[in-house]
Amino acid sequence: MANMIREIKELGSHAVDIYDFLLAGLDPRLKDYPLMQSPIPMTAILLCYLLFVLYIGPSIMAKRKPFQLKEAMIAYNFLLVALSVFIVYEFLMSGWATTYTWRCDAVDTSNSPQALRMVRVAWLFWFSKIIELMDTMFFVLRKKHGQITFLHIFHHSFMPWTWWWGVGYAPGGMGSFHAMVNSTVHVIMYFYYGLAAAGPRFHKFLWWKKYMTAIQLIQFVLVSLHATQYYFMDSCDYQFPIIVNLIWIYGTFFFLLFSNFWVQAYVKGKRLPKQDLKPVQNGTAVYTNGKHHENGSNHGATNGTSNGSTHHENGSAHMGKMKKA
Template identity: 75%
Template structure:
């Protein structure tokens, strides 16, 4: 019986793989989904189990130079991906409505295959985002939304690029790359140090940009449901992209509400730290901690009540002794 089940599974697997684009077979990790799945499982194992245990009794790594190089390298890669998507169809032959996938060996068709695979590969590179969080012990940044987004995107895009590298299903990849140009540029400046903090006043708009991304993606694929006919070859991807855009819009909207309406993710400093630049929040001096407020111009607003009272009391006692 087990042998029969195994043979049936292999038949389904062979049937599924028979539908993939043969032009992708020459690209790394595209022969089958095993390599991609192994990378993602290793990623989840590290960020959820092995990494935190490894760093439990260690000081966080700084990794400043590595993060600067990493972030600005992804900016350059994302710019190149956007350009290639435009030149492969979106700025040349596509109508921005019902655009079928080009399965030919034409120069433009092969160019779209290349950039589609490159976009998938960039999703694997971006797994380093979470690795940096673990090594720097930024546990507050490792949320369900972060891990789900980073693991779900490369897994689904492996199938997307395997079956339909191009056409209207690639619109969201191009838009996502535009967003990543902005996002990793912000991260690069942030990693560069305090002297660049004054240029990062637009942090909260990063989430707004991502929300706009999901709206654009959902609106673009929604056209499909109002067309009399559309010859896009894999309609299943249209439905999945619509669900993807809507689902992540809800998740990122909740993040926006928690972070900027309820203020749960606003940065906090202890009473001995000073801060520069423009920050959001309100100054709360209590129990030795305070949050950032307004523009600080290099001075620390708000001090610990305990420290302030101690200093005032010491000064008063000194004056009484002198008297």
């Protein structure tokens, strides 16, 4: 028993040493940024998020009517559009449109104005992922539990956790390429959801939902290709090769997940409302252009989910009353 206690203490001591070692390697320029002093607060936020969306939230809403939250979703989506535009601009001005080669770009560890600007936008990109946890909150409060898929949850929890470490160690350099591309995609994505939440009068402009998934797939291809070139360089001064490896794995993994969503939604038609499915001779459902319009805030095309009720619901209820009459 004494030996077991001693071993546990030694393991605890080693764990503390490893933790201190990891913290010691963080970029000192981030020490005054919110939530960057330790990974514990960030991890606690993500654990609370998972508990709420998977257990607490559905339990609270079980006997309650779903909230509409139309105005909140409109404001939320267009706020994220503006934030994403700003993030893309700052990434460009911090290096990608000024001094970067788009190949092997090392992290500028100096305290120059441009280097500090890159540190700021890298942190802001990570913090935007914390804000985007609200996507799933809207699902729960509107009782769209069927939309909380593995892909959605994994994307929203895994990315902010890993990017905390990426920002903490390497705020900039070639590892920030996928952050800039992701923010560009989010400009388009949240603009779509803002229009969708605004009401039926805007639904005629939302015929391009299907192509948002294609844009996401292009994003992961670009990210993976940019990371792949690292393996064919004779030399590269980028300080954190492990981040390049993780980005390559991340881009490839999510390309496969989103490709599966594309097949399920637009080839097999399993994720489309019945109103949008038109049977053909071979038994495959096809997408009818201009019929599917969502009213909500989510990662419908991007995270394997489709949030909100469609404007067809009013029509369906009306037809039901007519049949009853």
